[in-house]
Amino acid sequence: MGLLSSLRRLYRSQADEARILFLGLDNAGKTTILKLLADGDIQTVTPTQGFHIQSLIYEGFRLNVWDIGGQRAIRPYWRNYFETTDALVYVFDCADRHRLKESGDELSLLLEEEKIIGVPLLVLANKQDLRHALPADE
Ligand SMILES: Nc1nc2c(ncn2[C@@H]2O[C@H](COP(=O)(O)OP(=O)(O)OP(=O)(O)O)[C@@H](O)[C@H]2O)c(=O)[nH]1
Numbered sequence: 001m002g003l004l005s006s007l008r009r010l011y012r013s014q015a016d017e018a019r020i021l022f023l024g025l026d027n028a029g030k031t032t033i034l035k036l037l038a039d040g041d042i043q044t045v046t047p048t049q050g051f052h053i054q055s056l057i058y059e060g061f062r063l064n065v066w067d068i069g070g071q072r073a074i075r076p077y078w079r080n081y082f083e084t085t086d087a088l089v090y091v092f093d094c095a096d097r098h099r100l101k102e103s104g105d106e107l108s109l110l111l112e113e114e115k116i117i118g119v120p121l122l123v124l125a126n127k128q129d130l131r132h133a134l135p136a137d138e
C-alpha cells in the first residue's frame, strides 16, 4: 500500500516499530484512512473525541498510529502527543475549500512547535474522489 510504504520510508531507523501521529482538522478523514488500512469497517466511523490508536503491520514493521481528534476544542491538546513521535501525517480535506486556509494555518502553527522540529512530515491530500476537490499538487 502506498501510504504505508511511504511512512516506512519516512522512518529510516533499524527499529521494527514507529510511532506516527495523524493530525488535521475534524472531518479530514484521518480515522477513515486508518480503518481502511486496517481493513476495518468505515461505516461506523464517528468523530474522534480525544484520540484513537491504530496499529498497522507493514512488511513486519509495526506502525503505532495515534489518531487525534481535529475538532477545534481538541486542537490545543495536539501538542500533548508530540513527544517521541517518529513521523507526522497531516491530513487535508481537499473538498472542503472553505476550510483549506484554516487547515493550512493549523499546520503552520504545528511547524512552529519546538518538539516537532526535525520530525518527518507527510501531507495527505484527502478526498480526491470528490469532483470539486482541490488537486493534490495545488
Ligand atoms: N468522499 C470521501 N469521503 C471521505 C474520505 N475520507 C473520509 N471521508 C468521510 O469524511 C467524514 C469524516 O471522516 P473521519 O475519518 O471521521 O474524519 P476525522 O479526520 O477522523 O475527523 P475527527 O475525528 O473529527 O478529527 C466521514 O463521513 C468519512 O466517510 C474520502 O477520501 N473521500
Ligand SMILES: [Mg+2]
Residues within 6 Å of the ligand: 030, 031, 032, 046, 047, 048, 067, 068, 069, 070
Ligand atoms: Mg477521527
